[in-house]
Amino acid sequence: MRYLFFLALTFCLFSCKKQDELNPVIRFIRTNGGENDSLRFFAGQENTIVIAASDKEGLSQMKIEISTLTGLQMEHIAPVSLEHVFLEVNQGSWDTLRIANLQGNDVERQFEFAIPSTIHGKWNLKVTVIDKSGNITEEERDIFMVNDKNPKFDLTSIVPVFEENGRIQMVAGDTVKLTGQWLDLALLDLVRAEILNETDVFWSQEFSAINASSFDLNQLVSPPILSSGKYLYVISARNSVGLENKVQAELIVE
Numbered sequence: 001m002r003y004l005f006f007l008a009l010t011f012c013l014f015s016c017k018k019q020d021e022l023n024p025v026i027r028f029i030r031t032n033g034g035e036n037d038s039l040r041f042f043a044g045q046e047n048t049i050v051i052a053a054s055d056k057e058g059l060s061q062m063k064i065e066i067s068t069l070t071g072l073q074m075e076h077i078a079p080v081s082l083e084h085v086f087l088e089v090n091q092g093s094w095d096t097l098r099i100a101n102l103q104g105n106d107v108e109r110q111f112e113f114a115i116p117s118t119i120h121g122k123w124n125l126k127v128t129v130i131d132k133s134g135n136i137t138e139e140e141r142d143i144f145m146v147n148d149k150n151p152k153f154d155l156t157s158i159v160p161v162f163e164e165n166g167r168i169q170m171v172a173g174d175t176v177k178l179t180g181q182w183l184d185l186a187l188l189d190l191v192r193a194e195i196l197n198e199t200d201v202f203w204s205q206e207f208s209a210i211n212a213s214s215f216d217l218n219q220l221v222s223p224p225i226l227s228s229g230k231y232l233y234v235i236s237a238r239n240s241v242g243l244e245n246k247v248q249a250e251l252i253v254e
Contacts, residue, residue, distance in 0.1 A: 024129045028050075044116070046112060051064070052109075055105060055135075062129050064125070066125055088121060094123070151243070166250070175223065178217060181217065182217070187213060188237055215237070
């Protein structure tokens with residue numbers, strides 16, 4: 001009889017124990033000491049991420065994934081008075097995965113990354129934290145790869161001007177007149193301007209063997225665009241060590 005009593009008591013203790021259903025908490029994510037929704041890495045340098053997490057029942061694992069995003073990812077803002085907006089195209093590719101086993105209820109873990117010197121733009125950062133009961137918390141953030149060694153574009157003026165939606169509205173037969181400057185810490189090697197339609201290159205102009213740290217695009221005028229539709233105005237530059245940058249704007253021709 002006593003055996004049956006202890007058996008029933010043991011069964012009750014195990015069955016009545018409340019299962020841990022609470023997800024772990026990611027308390028903060030910091031890159032190089034900065035903490036906000038838009039985190040920054042610096043290309044060609046050692047960078048750090050510090051992540052703090054907590055869980056009442058104990059932590060088990062932390063995973064960091066950094067993934068390349070392709071295409072248009074970054075805004076390039078000209079001087080505010082001009083209210084012109086170009087979009088920067090991501091440069092290069094770099095992906096990494098880190099996994100760390102954890103112990104304890106409150107953990108701060110630092111990860112170090114050597115970022116390639118050839119990338120620039122916006123990447124995706126995904127942080128996953130798992131507790132000892134298997135509960136999972138995930139957070140995703142934008143992480144900007146800042147590269148001060150690739151060419152930089154400065155817009156002076158463009159006609160027609162940008163609309164509030166960031167596009168350039170045109171009438172068939174209009175031209176695009178652009179004035180701007182490429183700057184680089186090294187020497188510029190190549191600058192190209194082109195207008196693309198949905199299937200082909202409508203117009204392009206290339207300037208090569210520049211061999212200077214700056215290059216002016218002074219009143220660069222495209223041919224008249226006669227057919228209605230969507231176009232892309234793309235301006236790119238490459239320096240003497242092979243680093244590139246590219247900005248583009250959407251043209252709507254009616």
